[in-house]
Amino acid sequence: MKTKTPPKMAVNMGRLKLKNPVMTASGTFGYGEEYAGYVDLKRLGAIVVKGLSLKPRLGNPPSRIMETTGGMLNAVGLQNIGVDAFIEEKLPFLRKYNTAVIANIYGETYDEYKKVAKKLSSAKGVHALEVNISCPNVKNGGLSFGCDPKIAARVTRIVKDETGLPVMVKLTPNVTDIAVIAQAVEKAGADAISLINTLTGMSVDLKTRRPHLKNITGGLSGPAIKPVALRMVWQVVQRVSVPVIGIGGIMTAQDALEFLIVGAKAVQIGTANFINPRATLEVIEGIINYLAVHKIKDVNEIIGTFQS
Amino acid sequence: MAGNIYIGEIIRNEEIQEDCFLMKVKIAPSFENPLPGQFVMIRIAGLNDPFLSRPISIYSFSRGEESCSIELLYRVVGKGTQILAGLIEGSQVEINGPLGNGFEIQTVKKNIVFIAGGIGIAPLSLLMESLSRKTDCSSSAMIIYTGFQSAFAVVGLDKMRNLCRDINVCTDDGTVGKKGLVTQVFQKDMKKFTPENTSIYACGPKEMLRSLAKILNKNKFDCQVSLEERMACGTGACMGCAMAVKDKKGALAYKRVCADGPVFNLADVIWEDK
Numbered sequence A: 001m002k003t004k005t006p007p008k009m010a011v012n013m014g015r016l017k018l019k020n021p022v023m024t025a026s027g028t029f030g031y032g033e034e035y036a037g038y039v040d041l042k043r044l045g046a047i048v049v050k051g052l053s054l055k056p057r058l059g060n061p062p063s064r065i066m067e068t069t070g071g072m073l074n075a076v077g078l079q080n081i082g083v084d085a086f087i088e089e090k091l092p093f094l095r096k097y098n099t100a101v102i103a104n105i106y107g108e109t110y111d112e113y114k115k116v117a118k119k120l121s122s123a124k125g126v127h128a129l130e131v132n133i134s135c136p137n138v139k140n141g142g143l144s145f146g147c148d149p150k151i152a153a154r155v156t157r158i159v160k161d162e163t164g165l166p167v168m169v170k171l172t173p174n175v176t177d178i179a180v181i182a183q184a185v186e187k188a189g190a191d192a193i194s195l196i197n198t199l200t201g202m203s204v205d206l207k208t209r210r211p212h213l214k215n216i217t218g219g220l221s222g223p224a225i226k227p228v229a230l231r232m233v234w235q236v237v238q239r240v241s242v243p244v245i246g247i248g249g250i251m252t253a254q255d256a257l258e259f260l261i262v263g264a265k266a267v268q269i270g271t272a273n274f275i276n277p278r279a280t281l282e283v284i285e286g287i288i289n290y291l292a293v294h295k296i297k298d299v300n301e302i303i304g305t306f307q308s
Numbered sequence B: 001m002a003g004n005i006y007i008g009e010i011i012r013n014e015e016i017q018e019d020c021f022l023m024k025v026k027i028a029p030s031f032e033n034p035l036p037g038q039f040v041m042i043r044i045a046g047l048n049d050p051f052l053s054r055p056i057s058i059y060s061f062s063r064g065e066e067s068c069s070i071e072l073l074y075r076v077v078g079k080g081t082q083i084l085a086g087l088i089e090g091s092q093v094e095i096n097g098p099l100g101n102g103f104e105i106q107t108v109k110k111n112i113v114f115i116a117g118g119i120g121i122a123p124l125s126l127l128m129e130s131l132s133r134k135t136d137c138s139s140s141a142m143i144i145y146t147g148f149q150s151a152f153a154v155v156g157l158d159k160m161r162n163l164c165r166d167i168n169v170c171t172d173d174g175t176v177g178k179k180g181l182v183t184q185v186f187q188k189d190m191k192k193f194t195p196e197n198t199s200i201y202a203c204g205p206k207e208m209l210r211s212l213a214k215i216l217n218k219n220k221f222d223c224q225v226s227l228e229e230r231m232a233c234g235t236g237a238c239m240g241c242a243m244a245v246k247d248k249k250g251a252l253a254y255k256r257v258c259a260d261g262p263v264f265n266l267a268d269v270i271w272e273d274k
Helices: A083-095 A110-121 A149-162 A178-187 A223-237 A253-262 A279-293 B079-085 B118-133 B182-192 B206-217
Strands: A011-013 A016-018 A022-024 A046-048 A065-068 A071-074 A100-105 A128-132 A167-170 A192-195 A199-202 A217-221 A244-247 A266-269 B004-017 B020-027 B039-043 B054-057 B060-063 B068-075 B092-099 B111-117 B141-148 B166-171 B198-203 B222-226 B242-246 B252-256 B263-265
Touching: A022 A279, A065 A217, A071 A223, A083 A100, A083 A110, A100 A110, A110 A128, A110 A149, A128 A149, A149 A167, A149 A178, A178 A192, A178 A223, A192 A223, A217 A223, A223 A244, A223 A253, A244 A253, A253 A266, A253 A279, A266 A279, B004 B079, B020 B079, B020 B092, B039 B068, B054 B068, B054 B079, B054 B118, B060 B118, B068 B079, B068 B118, B111 B118, B111 B182, B111 B206, B118 B141, B118 B198, B118 B222, B141 B182, B166 B182, B182 B206, B198 B206, B206 B222
Parallel strands: A022 A046, A022 A266, A046 A100, A100 A128, A128 A167, A167 A192, A192 A244, A244 A266, B111 B141, B111 B198, B141 B166, B198 B222
Antiparallel strands: A011 A016, A065 A071, A071 A217, A199 A217, B004 B020, B004 B092, B020 B068, B039 B054, B039 B092, B060 B068, B222 B263, B242 B252
């Protein structure tokens, strides 16, 4: 049974209003144009673009990916065209669509985060920043910025001081207690928190006894990681009051709804785009159907309704 | 990027040589005419293991009034192709394509040489058919050098018999044709060709292409190669299928085999040290 008016799908991520809670995950949707032939981009809640660095980045040598059971490993090494080329060449295309554009940024030093944030803040058509703190901190022996609550907080503060845009911080799951990091970035001023980035993994070629990935280790993504991601989102929503965005192995509307029910304000669809370019739209339609069938008028009515 | 997603129906899926299958898929007429060298991403909808779609180059294409069909020639190399090989007629597959850039046909030269390794013959076969239909190619001689492991692995030659002036088959073990690697056999014949009168198109295993690069680059032959790499998306988003290639300034760049290729100029490819 369907209700007469379609359910309301808009959600607020702090100051940022989204037409629905479904975004693309950084690094899985290019700069939008790669999927424009498959997906009507203006139907998306937001497009989170591939991670941007101050200078163009070559990325890791191949092989960069390996399939795993229910997922894949990647060690792309954040290959990207750099923030200036993004603003000049990619942003004009994205401005044509009436959809929120979230620029994912990263640096190897605090100063790089600061400079990338500054450049994007004055660019027309960027609606928010997502800060990737999973990358290695060159000055700290290559350990990820996101592994230490103090360092994670410092990156957050530096970006916040540089921009008037809403700032979402994307957390790595490769830590002992992700909620501690979440609290630290919230205290440092993060407007929203997204999680999880990929889980570090590896895979061995039995013929050569070498790693399948040239980088040896890579980030695991896909449906295999969904239960871990869901558990972490549930833990984090109980400890912070800013909006939390759930990411990790979401393939279907059912998966997305689980994240919303445990308290995520929105979700990001990542690796699913690779095998099903229309995954984002199918998730949006599936959520609308679920709400209609259950006679729920507004998606916000199910967010955080988890019964433990 | 011309790709789109189609539900295809398998109308033939037959083992034509040991571990080598020919799959014919019926597909909606809106499927664009593929260029030789283009590929599709194929998967069984809803299946999460194997997780990723498989990139397979288009072997042949035909268009009817109400539907069109593509043929894929593939070797069973792992879990994904094994499952594809088990599909019966009437099964459905999800096809994303046609994807990537095809071979570029520039000035037509006197000799058009194809160098294929194993299943690499598939995209070259489509190219050969397409060239044979071009009137300005009618005075060119098409010559193929094709290498296989052994007699049991020889595929794809039937169609070529009418199109090629010379078919040079070689096998690693000498069970059919000349014994030796296809690159060695070609090298012995190389005096017959000059860069001015010959275009070369190649597809095959990396080791073969690496040897070919050594032979051809110092002689300045123009050669386009179709490369293969593990892929996740096939549409240029994931950056997973990177290949080291010289950019316009000659500097190292990692290009996407799916969206920047799969066809590259052999002279631009940077081969990793062994």
